[in-house]
Amino acid sequence: MSGNAVSLTYLAAGGIVTNAEGTLLLVLVRPARDEIRLPKGHVDEGESAAAAALREVAEETGYDDLAVIAPLGEQLVVFPWKKYRVKRTERYYLMQLRSRHQSDRPPQDVEQFFPVWLTWEEALDSLTFEAEKEWVRCARAEVLRGAA
Numbered sequence: 001m002s003g004n005a006v007s008l009t010y011l012a013a014g015g016i017v018t019n020a021e022g023t024l025l026l027v028l029v030r031p032a033r034d035e036i037r038l039p040k041g042h043v044d045e046g047e048s049a050a051a052a053a054l055r056e057v058a059e060e061t062g063y064d065d066l067a068v069i070a071p072l073g074e075q076l077v078v079f080p081w082k083k084y085r086v087k088r089t090e091r092y093y094l095m096q097l098r099s100r101h102q103s104d105r106p107p108q109d110v111e112q113f114f115p116v117w118l119t120w121e122e123a124l125d126s127l128t129f130e131a132e133k134e135w136v137r138c139a140r141a142e143v144l145r146g147a148a
Helices: 049-061 107-112 120-126 130-144
Strands: 006-018 024-030 035-037 040-042 066-081 084-097 114-119
Touching (some): 006 066, 006 130, 040 049, 049 066, 066 130, 084 130, 114 120, 120 130
Antiparallel strands (some): 006 024, 006 040, 024 035, 024 114
């Protein structure tokens, strides 16, 4: 990336979502990019990170009856994108499914990815990015401590 890149900074929030029993995790398969990711997205102005995480998980997966169990922390991710040098602060939350209720997903999300439930081990083996695997390990430690 050239030294002339424009800096783009924003806050994103997402969730590590377990089923009610805490045995399965919800991930997103994004076939066009050959990625398996955790649900997350932009925090809108005036919105809390936790509220954004719940909204983004619902939009991207359709599951909208969720509870935030615990904040897991934040990280700064820096990467090139088009003409930008993106600096994204990501905040993740451990969430638990309260029911299997699903709402309609926005068409652009339906086109981009689909949700899949995996075991903890399958998620760790399948996630594309190491940083997201680390969030899963952090969430699992919370679950084992009795948070969920």
